[in-house]
Amino acid sequence: MIAAEGATFRAGRRALLADVSLALAPGEVVAVVGPNGAGKSTLLRLMAGEAAPAAGRVACEGRALAAWHPLALARRRAVVSQHVALAFPMRAADVAGLGRLPWHGTPEAARDAAAVERALAAAGVAHLAGRAYATLSGGERQRVQIARALAQLDGAPRPAALLLDEPTASLDARHAAALLALVRRLAAGGLAVMVVLHDLNEAAFVADRIAVLAEGRLVACDAPGRVLTAPVLEGVYGIGFRVEQGGILPRYAECC
Incomplete structure (x- = not known):
C-alpha cells in the first residue's frame, strides 16, 4: 500500500536514511527496530508523507505521496507520533475527535460521534x-x-495504513500488551500497520515482519525468527544477545 523505494533523507550533508526500500501491505504489521539514531522515526515520517526523500521515492497505491492531496492522504493513513503538543485546553474526547477533521463536509461526517466513541473504547x-487532556x-x-x-x-477506504512511532514508550506493561494486541487485531481487519519499537520482545510478538535499521541503512527485513538472531542483533547493537524461545535478552554486562 505504502512503499519506500531507494529512499534517502539528508540533514545537511548527513544522510539520516540511505537507499531504504520498504513496503507496507494490508493485513500486515511491520515493526521497525534499531539503535538510537538509526533512522527509525525518519523512515516513519517519510512513509507518512511528513517529509520528502532527497532521493528515491515513497508512494501510496503506486502514486508518489507528494502527488496526493493532503485530505485524500489523511483519509487513507493515520499517524501517531512520539510527542504531540496541544496549544489549547481540550477534553480527551475532543482530541480523539480531531481525527475526524479529514471527513468534514463528506457523507462520512455523519458517523463522527459514533466513530469517536468506538475509537475511545478500542484504545481503552x-x-x-x-477529562482535560492536559491533566492526563x-x-x-x-x-x-x-x-x-x-x-x-x-470508515476509511481500503487499503488504509496506521503508522505508530514508539507507541508503547509511555505505557506500563498491561497497557503496552493491550495496545500490541489491538495492533494485531487492526491488521487482521485489513489495515497496513507500521510500528517503531525499541523493545525487541514487543516486536517479536506483534510483527509479521521486522525491519532492522542501523546508521540509516536497512540491515534486514524478514519474519521475526529470521531477523531476531544473535548475529544480526549483535552486529547492529554492538553487544551480546541471548535469543531463546522465551524471549530476547541483551547481555548487559557487556555494556559496561
Missing part, C-alpha cells in the same frame, strides 16, 4: 473522555492519540 480510554498522564495521552488515529481511519 472511554472512561477518560471527559503520558501513557493516557498516548492512548488518546491512538484513539484519534483510530477515529480518523473509521
Whole structure:
C-alpha cells in the first residue's frame, strides 16, 4: 500500500536514511527496530508523507505521496507520533475527535460521534473522555492519540495504513500488551500497520515482519525468527544477545 523505494533523507550533508526500500501491505504489521539514531522515526515520517526523500521515492497505491492531496492522504493513513503538543485546553474526547477533521463536509461526517466513541473504547480510554487532556498522564495521552488515529481511519477506504512511532514508550506493561494486541487485531481487519519499537520482545510478538535499521541503512527485513538472531542483533547493537524461545535478552554486562 505504502512503499519506500531507494529512499534517502539528508540533514545537511548527513544522510539520516540511505537507499531504504520498504513496503507496507494490508493485513500486515511491520515493526521497525534499531539503535538510537538509526533512522527509525525518519523512515516513519517519510512513509507518512511528513517529509520528502532527497532521493528515491515513497508512494501510496503506486502514486508518489507528494502527488496526493493532503485530505485524500489523511483519509487513507493515520499517524501517531512520539510527542504531540496541544496549544489549547481540550477534553480527551475532543482530541480523539480531531481525527475526524479529514471527513468534514463528506457523507462520512455523519458517523463522527459514533466513530469517536468506538475509537475511545478500542484504545481503552472511554472512561477518560471527559477529562482535560492536559491533566492526563503520558501513557493516557498516548492512548488518546491512538484513539484519534483510530477515529480518523473509521470508515476509511481500503487499503488504509496506521503508522505508530514508539507507541508503547509511555505505557506500563498491561497497557503496552493491550495496545500490541489491538495492533494485531487492526491488521487482521485489513489495515497496513507500521510500528517503531525499541523493545525487541514487543516486536517479536506483534510483527509479521521486522525491519532492522542501523546508521540509516536497512540491515534486514524478514519474519521475526529470521531477523531476531544473535548475529544480526549483535552486529547492529554492538553487544551480546541471548535469543531463546522465551524471549530476547541483551547481555548487559557487556555494556559496561
